[in-house]
Amino acid sequence: MIKSYYDILNVKENATKQEIKNQFKKLVKMYHPDVNSSLEAEEIFKEINKAAEILLDDLKRKNYDSLRAINKNIYRKNSNINASEYSFYDLFKKPKKEEKKPEIKPQKGQDITVNVEIDYTEAILGTQRSINISRSSICPKCQGHKFANGQKCAYCDGLGEKTVNKKITVKIPKGLKNGTKLRIKGEGQEGRFGGQNGNLYVVVNVIKNDELNIKDDIVYYNASISPYTAVLGGNINVPTLWGEAIIKIPPLTKANQSFKLIDVGVLNEKTGKKGEQIVKIIIQIPKELSSQEFALYEKLRDLNMKKTNAKTIY
Secondary structure, eight states: OOOOHHHHHTOOTTOOHHHHHHHHHHHHHHHOTTTOOSHHHHHHHHHHHHHHHHHTSHHHHHHHHHHHHHHHHHHTTOTTSOGGGOOGGGGTOOOOOOOOOOOOOOBOOOOEEEEEEEEHHHHHHOEEEEEEEEEEEEOTTTTTSSEETTEEOTTTTTSSEEEEEEEEEEEEOTTOOTTEEEEETTOSSOOBTTOOOOOEEEEEEEEOOSSOEEETTEEEEEEEEOHHHHHHOEEEEEEETTEEEEEEEOTTOOTTOEEEEEEEEEEOTTTOOEEEEEEEEEEOOOSOOOHHHHHHHHHHHHHHHHHHHHHHHO
16 A cells, blocks of 8 residues: 555644654664664655655645645545545556665675785795784674664774774795785685685795805805915804704815715705705905004014025026
């Protein structure tokens, strides 16, 4: 049965404009989609909006009341019809086809992309990182409707969603190249209407190591030693992918001379063995010398000159 606009708003036919307006506001608080998500409420909300549109406009209300009076006269002879429930337009309009409700499809959550930095050694050996991400989820109090009990939801401040912070530990496998993107399934933004969560993508940026250089799975390193170590020999510590190693420098080591370290290089996944590291010797000339050190170098020079002259005489 079709109700009159007065019945829809639950006001008397002689109600004032202010009374109609107050009643309309009251009904909106009850049936607004942000407050009431039922299908019945959606239809009622449409009806009260249409009724208010007519009854709050003086000219439209006057025409509506005139049409209702005509309708009552037309249907008065038929006792089975309640004329007040029909409008003048009902005499001419065709039956409406039932409108289909729009189908709500599941929506996949958006993906989240973050960047992390690892050093050269971590890229070779593998590592892990703890990542803090922020993602939105439907407010558990208002279920995303932004209103609760006719008022703006205090829990989410009327946003319909809450931001949740989460810490995720990401395992970074060994052997990654710079710019590699890792996917962690389902750790992106929350899906809606039963949709799947988005994914978390971790972009790995490898910081170049200024000391260790890797080429064709061989590690190269330049080791600086003092002139007296080059002449007298001694032990030095050098970095490797697996920690520090000790090299024994023999006496009279020359500049650019290389030494090979075994089983400290890149790990071969197939054989399970570690490769080589080549250490190149750089003789570092001191930037400053004391007067005593200068005197010692002068003595060395003089001794070397006497030795050279002696060889020339004989």
